[in-house]
Amino acid sequence: MTTEEQDGRMSFEQAVHYVQNNARRAAFAAAPVFGERSEDEEQRAEGARVFIIQADGTGGWRVCFVAGPFFATAFAANETMMPADVPDSVKALRFMPTQVEEEWLVGQVQVLIQKLMQAGGTLPVAMPDYAGAPGIGAGPEAVFPVSFIGRGSERAQ
Secondary structure (H helix, E strand, O other): OOHHHHOOOEOHHHHHHHHHHOOOOEEEEEEEEEOOOOOOOOOOEEEEEEEEEEEOOOOOEEEEEEEEEOOOOOOOEEEEEOHHHOOHHHHOOOEEEEOOOHHHHHOOHHHHHHHHHHHHOOOOOOOOOOOOOOOOOOOOOOOOOHHHHOOOOOOOO
């Protein structure tokens, strides 16, 4: 078996099949978002894009897309994509099994990732307790550019 086969993650197609056969389950992938690239070797992710495949209640599925900066309660995106709208770049990601509660989708993105990992039983020991940390928010002056979510000014359908 390869490392990919042993890490518990699934291809997009496997994740869709998993969700369709386990209506109460979901699968997710998270991709970090970096600010402007620099020569700084210590550059860290500023936020994340999270894709959650969920059953739609009719035997089909949909993808919930959440993106935002870390440690802020304002999101750059919180949308639903139907199967025909899922880009190839998302289909190339590897997904982890989990469960999801709708109220998780409105908090801080790092807390969402932590909860998705906990629900799937894959929380690494070294991950901080973001849910227990005091919230400070970005403040009313914060503006998050659309480029943060990886597309132009048009919205996904």
